[in-house]
Amino acid sequence: MVKEKLTKRETKKIQSKKSIIEAATKLFAEKGLSETSIADIMKESKLGLGTFYNYFESKEALLKELLNQMAEDIRTSFAFISQTRETYTEILESVVVQTASVLDKNRFVLPLFIKAADKSALPPESEHETGAAPLFKYIFDGIIKKGQENKEFRDDIPAGIVTEMFHSIFQAASFSSLPIDFCDNVHYKVMVIIDGLKVK
Incomplete structure (x- = not known):
């Protein structure tokens, strides 16, 4: 079975979500959960604030x-x-x-x-x-x-x-x-x- 190649859009979506998770993990470890805002996470991930809600409903x-x-x-x-x-x-x-x-x-x-x-x-x-x-x-x-x-x-x-x-x-x-x-x-x-x- 041949795997279908991901489109550039799909690859970008996967990378964006990964970047958000990695940024959150880093900040949660450094600042704690309550002190880390969604804005902090998106700034660390170098993505727009609105992009967060394409993948997650909330910080929780x-x-x-x-x-x-x-x-x-x-x-x-x-x-x-x-x-x-x-x-x-x-x-x-x-x-x-x-x-x-x-x-x-x-x-x-x-x-x-x-x-x-x-x-x-x-x-x-x-x-x-x-x-x-x-x-x-x-x-x-x-x-x-x-x-x-x-x-x-x-x-x-x-x-x-x-x-x-x-x-x-x-x-x-x-x-x-x-x-x-x-x-x-x-x-x-x-x-x-x-x-x-x-x-x-």
Whole structure:
């Protein structure tokens, strides 16, 4: 099947949207979400203010797209890791570390990621939950349950409790006063939890 070549107009639209997202990501990281205006984003992207609304209804809609892109990054990493690691312990550790890396590159969404951690563990396809945090919970809940079924993890602790603990790692690392890199901080905490989770 031969791919159709994009027209100049289509190529320009793709590039414009990409420029807006990249500008927003840069400014959100530098100034924060609330301090970044649509005008700031468009000035950074070197596009006219009205162009923004050709692609997004609001700043919140742009943010949602960024969160969904992060979720896709986590989903892709999980698919690769689950095929290249032999044990659920290795999968669990690798996915947490990879998620930390994604969050570290997009620190402005970390408060949203933490806030999105409610008590449910619905699949990401649910109309009630979208973005990286619900996907994280869904993936980790599945890994832990499979590890329990495989007798690799203790089954006397509900999977949901362990999932909540892993989610709280990111919050603890983000507020840590220790002179340790965010990703390393997360990794140390992961190893402690996994050690207590494994069947001895």
